[in-house]
Amino acid sequence: MESSCNAETLCHIITPVGMLGYGFDESLTKQALGSLKESPAPTALVLDSGSTDGGPLKLATGSMTAPRSAYERDFAKLLSLSHEFHVPVIISSAGGDGSDAHVDEFLDIIEEIVRDVRNKPYKFKVLAIYSSVPKAKVLEHLAAGEVEGCGSSVPPLTSADVERAGPIVAQMGHEPFLDAMIAQPDFDIIIGGRAYDPSPYIAYCAYQARQGFSLPLKALSTQQLGGFAFMGKIMECGALCSTPKSSSAMAKIYLDGTFDIVPLSMGSICTPTSVAAHTMYEKTRPDILPGPGGKLDLNSSQYEQLPDNRSVRVRGAKYISARELNLPYTVKLEGAKTVGYRTLIMGGIRDPILIGQIDSFLTRVKEFVKQQHSSLTEEWEVDFHVYGANGIMGAHEPGESSYRPREIFLVGEALASSQKLATSIASSARIACVHGPYPGQRGTSGNFAMGQGGKLEIEMGPCAEFCIYHLIPLKPGEEGASPILDGHDQDPAGTKGVAPLFSWKVVEFGSMEPWATESRLPEATASSSRREMRPLPTAHVGLNLSNPSKLQEIAPVIRSKNSGPYEITLDVLFSDETIYSLVKSSNLLTSATIARLYHLKDDEVIYCGFYDQAKAFKATILRKRKGQVRPSGGFMETDVHGSQQYAGLLELELSGDIRTSIRKIFSSNRERESTL
Structure with missing residues (x-):
C-alpha cells in the first residue's frame, strides 16, 4: 500500500478470513506476511470466531459454529504461519459463542497440533481469556434494577430466563485483551472468549502504542481509539468491504488512528464507497455504533482512494467513552435456553388443486394432529413453512396474497417437551398431509412427495431460544481481566478492591511436550488448502438507467x-x-x-x-x-x-x-x- 500519511506507522493486521472455521487460502496470507518482512512495524494475525448470526443453539447446548475438524484445519494453517513468520495470532469469541468450554476446546486443538510429530519445532505461549458471567452476578444486577435490553425490541429480563439459560457470556471490550498482553508481552497466541468484534483489534493497536510509543491506554485520543475501533469493525469481516467481496484483508494502522485497508485477493479492490458501505453492514444504524464502554461515532469519517487503486485510507472516526459522558461502562450479556425438542417433516406438493387451497388444508392437518393427541397434558406446537409461496418472508411478504406457485415445498415443525412427543406430533402431521382429503381431489393415492434424505420424520434434538441479550453496568475496574494463578483469580485492581469481571491464564505448548507418533490432523500446506471462493465480476448486473421502473x-x-x-x-x-x-x-x-x-x-x-x-x-x-x-x-x-x-x-x-x-x-x- 502506497502511503503519504504524515503519522508514523503503528502496526499491520492481517485477517485471513472473517470467521475462523470457514476455511481460507493461506498462500494469500503467506504472501502478505512476506511483503512485510522488512517493515519495522509489528504485524499480527487477528480473527473473529463468533456471532449470534447462527442462532441460539451454541449457547444453549454447547455446540460450535463449525465442526471441530474445520477449526483443526484452520488452526493448522495459522500455527504454521505464526511459527514461520514469528507473528502472533489473536482469536476472539472461541467456538462461536465464546463460552469458557470453547476457549478450552481451542486450547485442546492447539495442543494436539503442537504434539503432532510433524510440528516438533513448534513452541507457543498461549493466553486464554474467559468471559463467562456467574448467574448469581446477573441476578444481583437484576434485583438492583440494573439490567436493560440491548435495544428497544428486547423484552425485559426475568429471573426465570437467567435460571433456564445455559452459560452466560459477556461481550468483552478491548481491556481484557490489553491487560493480558501487557502482563505477558512475549505471547504468541491469544484465545479469547466472547468479545465485541473489534476488541482484539483495538487491543493490539493500543498495545503497540504503549510498547512502541510509550502511550498508555488513557493517553490515547478519541481519534486514535476511534480509528482502531473502526478498523477492527471493518477487518473482523475479512475483506467483505471489498468489491467484489473476498475473504482476506490487510490493514496498515497509523499512530493517529488513520488506517489503510486492502483485500489480499488480486481480483478484488477496495473503494471509498465499498468501505463506507460496510459501516452499514448488520448494524442498527450506520453513524453511531455502540460497544462495551462507549460508542463509535462515524459522522466525520472520510475515505480516500490510494494511488494503487486497490487500497482505501480511512480517517475521522471517533470513540466516545461512556464515562466521559458520565455514563456507566456497560457490557452486553448473551444467553439462550432450551424450549423443547423439535422434529421435522419435509415434502413437495405439485397438485395445483391442492396448492390453490393450501391454507385451509393445513388448518385441517393441524386439527387432525390435535385430535390425535387430545389426551395429552404436555404442551406442544406444530406449524408449516410453505416454500414457493411465503416460506421465507412470511408475514413480511409484499407479494400478492392470491399468488399461487406451480409447486411448493412444505416443511413442518413439531415442538414438544420430549423428542418422542415431537416425533409423534410430526408423524401425525405427515400422515394428514399425505392422506388428507380436500375438495376437488383427483389423486387419491397421496398428496405429499416425501422421503427426502430417506427419512419420513427427522429428529432435530433440542430447540433453543435467546433469552438474554441485555446490558449490565460495570464498576470502574470490572472491565479488565485478572490472571488465574494456581487456579484462583487474582485482583490486579487491588487498591480499589474491585475484581475484574474477566480472567485469563497462560498455557505453554511445545518444546518439552512429548510428540505423538501418528498424525491425524491436516497439514498446513498450500496444496491441501481449500482455496477461497473466487470473486465474481464487478459489473453491476440488472441496472436499467435508460428506462427504470423499479x-x-x-x-x-x-x-x-x-x-x-x-x-x-x-x-x-x-x-x-x-x-x-x-x-x-x-x-x-x-x-x-x-x-x-x-x-x-x-x-x-x-x-x-x-x-x-x-x-x-x-x-x-x-x-x-x-x-x-x-x-x-x-x-x-x-x-x-x-x-x-x-x-x-x-x-x-x-x-x-x-x-x-x-x-x-x-x-x-x-x-x-x-x-x-
Whole structure:
C-alpha cells in the first residue's frame, strides 16, 4: 500500500478470513506476511470466531459454529504461519459463542497440533481469556434494577430466563485483551472468549502504542481509539468491504488512528464507497455504533482512494467513552435456553388443486394432529413453512396474497417437551398431509412427495431460544481481566478492591511436550488448502438507467441482515451520486414506505435514514414471526441471518418524477460520451 500519511506507522493486521472455521487460502496470507518482512512495524494475525448470526443453539447446548475438524484445519494453517513468520495470532469469541468450554476446546486443538510429530519445532505461549458471567452476578444486577435490553425490541429480563439459560457470556471490550498482553508481552497466541468484534483489534493497536510509543491506554485520543475501533469493525469481516467481496484483508494502522485497508485477493479492490458501505453492514444504524464502554461515532469519517487503486485510507472516526459522558461502562450479556425438542417433516406438493387451497388444508392437518393427541397434558406446537409461496418472508411478504406457485415445498415443525412427543406430533402431521382429503381431489393415492434424505420424520434434538441479550453496568475496574494463578483469580485492581469481571491464564505448548507418533490432523500446506471462493465480476448486473421502473434497476446493492437476534436491517446502496441525491430528496424511501412494504406498524421501524458517505439508505425493523416479536433461531425460524428479507424492496415502484429525472440524466451522460 502506497502511503503519504504524515503519522508514523503503528502496526499491520492481517485477517485471513472473517470467521475462523470457514476455511481460507493461506498462500494469500503467506504472501502478505512476506511483503512485510522488512517493515519495522509489528504485524499480527487477528480473527473473529463468533456471532449470534447462527442462532441460539451454541449457547444453549454447547455446540460450535463449525465442526471441530474445520477449526483443526484452520488452526493448522495459522500455527504454521505464526511459527514461520514469528507473528502472533489473536482469536476472539472461541467456538462461536465464546463460552469458557470453547476457549478450552481451542486450547485442546492447539495442543494436539503442537504434539503432532510433524510440528516438533513448534513452541507457543498461549493466553486464554474467559468471559463467562456467574448467574448469581446477573441476578444481583437484576434485583438492583440494573439490567436493560440491548435495544428497544428486547423484552425485559426475568429471573426465570437467567435460571433456564445455559452459560452466560459477556461481550468483552478491548481491556481484557490489553491487560493480558501487557502482563505477558512475549505471547504468541491469544484465545479469547466472547468479545465485541473489534476488541482484539483495538487491543493490539493500543498495545503497540504503549510498547512502541510509550502511550498508555488513557493517553490515547478519541481519534486514535476511534480509528482502531473502526478498523477492527471493518477487518473482523475479512475483506467483505471489498468489491467484489473476498475473504482476506490487510490493514496498515497509523499512530493517529488513520488506517489503510486492502483485500489480499488480486481480483478484488477496495473503494471509498465499498468501505463506507460496510459501516452499514448488520448494524442498527450506520453513524453511531455502540460497544462495551462507549460508542463509535462515524459522522466525520472520510475515505480516500490510494494511488494503487486497490487500497482505501480511512480517517475521522471517533470513540466516545461512556464515562466521559458520565455514563456507566456497560457490557452486553448473551444467553439462550432450551424450549423443547423439535422434529421435522419435509415434502413437495405439485397438485395445483391442492396448492390453490393450501391454507385451509393445513388448518385441517393441524386439527387432525390435535385430535390425535387430545389426551395429552404436555404442551406442544406444530406449524408449516410453505416454500414457493411465503416460506421465507412470511408475514413480511409484499407479494400478492392470491399468488399461487406451480409447486411448493412444505416443511413442518413439531415442538414438544420430549423428542418422542415431537416425533409423534410430526408423524401425525405427515400422515394428514399425505392422506388428507380436500375438495376437488383427483389423486387419491397421496398428496405429499416425501422421503427426502430417506427419512419420513427427522429428529432435530433440542430447540433453543435467546433469552438474554441485555446490558449490565460495570464498576470502574470490572472491565479488565485478572490472571488465574494456581487456579484462583487474582485482583490486579487491588487498591480499589474491585475484581475484574474477566480472567485469563497462560498455557505453554511445545518444546518439552512429548510428540505423538501418528498424525491425524491436516497439514498446513498450500496444496491441501481449500482455496477461497473466487470473486465474481464487478459489473453491476440488472441496472436499467435508460428506462427504470423499479428500485432494483437503479441500486446495485439491496441487502438485508440480522442486527442482533431481535432486529433485521435493510440497506440500499447507490453507485451514482446524482441518483442517490434524487432518491434522498424524494419520498421513495421513508419509514412509512418500509412499514407498508413489510406490513409493520410505524413504531416497528426502529431506524430509517440516509448515509451520505456510502450513498446509501438504511432501515432497521423488528424481527417478527406470526405477528409477534421473536428472536432469531427459535421455533419456526425461516431466515436466521435475515439475509433474504431484502426481497421486499426489489420491486418497489419508482415515481414518475424519479423515472423522468433518471432518464434525463442517462440521456445527458450518453450524449456527453458520444461527443468525446
